[in-house]
Amino acid sequence: MAKSAKWLTPSEESAWRKYIVASRRLAEALDEDLSAHGLSLSDYEILVHLSDAKDRSLRMSDLADKTILSRSRLSHRIKYMEGKGWVERQKCDSDKRGTWAVMTTKGWNAIVKAAPDHVTSIRNRFIDQISKADQANIATAFEKVEKTLRNEKPAT
């Protein structure tokens, strides 16, 4: 455990603070926009990954990994979506590695209905606020951040 640290310079501190504050406010705003469709941002991401998957089905552990949700948080959201009739949980006889989440036609219809509003939110609140050059910079920078997070052990 580090007992001293290389503190952030003013410009580093500015990048970090501006990013963290905007990123929280953005997540909150997108959640609020999606709530008109009975969805949170996490719910929307779950449905996106299921709709992209073969047979609109994913093992719960793979879905947790793709959505970067804890198993307990994912179970909670899947239970909610089961209640809505959007997703079913199935045990597969030939696969001992646990439960699958399967998107229903109703779930497909829910995401198709929410998608235009959600894309409009992303555009208004994020994409159209930043220049084309910034979009490219952000893609490159965050790809590096994500790749390191995926490959590295905890920092402390």
Next chain:
Amino acid sequence: MAKSAKWLTPSEESAWRKYIVASRRLAEALDEDLSAHGLSLSDYEILVHLSDAKDRSLRMSDLADKTILSRSRLSHRIKYMEGKGWVERQKCDSDKRGTWAVMTTKGWNAIVKAAPDHVTSIRNRFIDQISKADQANIATAFEKVEKTLRNEKPAT
């Protein structure tokens, strides 16, 4: 409610996806790093805002605003921190506008102890992954995003 949308172009989609995936993974990693100090990233932010405030005290409504936490989520975290002896809740006789959160010396010591590890996490996981130019671009871009979110009504 929009029934059609201006869909994202491939480069816009790439910026959005890379940002949202990295930003979730980063929040999760920082939370995990801070858990060694019995703190979440939100808890840390609460303590930062209290330590910056006059008399290390803030009205709960102002603290919710600064940390971008819902009132119920903030109450939950403050209750946890009261249990740790880091924060006290106080009613102010001369101020009818509700409860104040006051950081204790123990709370101050907790953030002083956690800060070096937290800064090391931010540096390893974010700042040192991106170039100086990217840091400046990110500061500018996210400042614009945040400013619009603060000033605008919901998009849909």
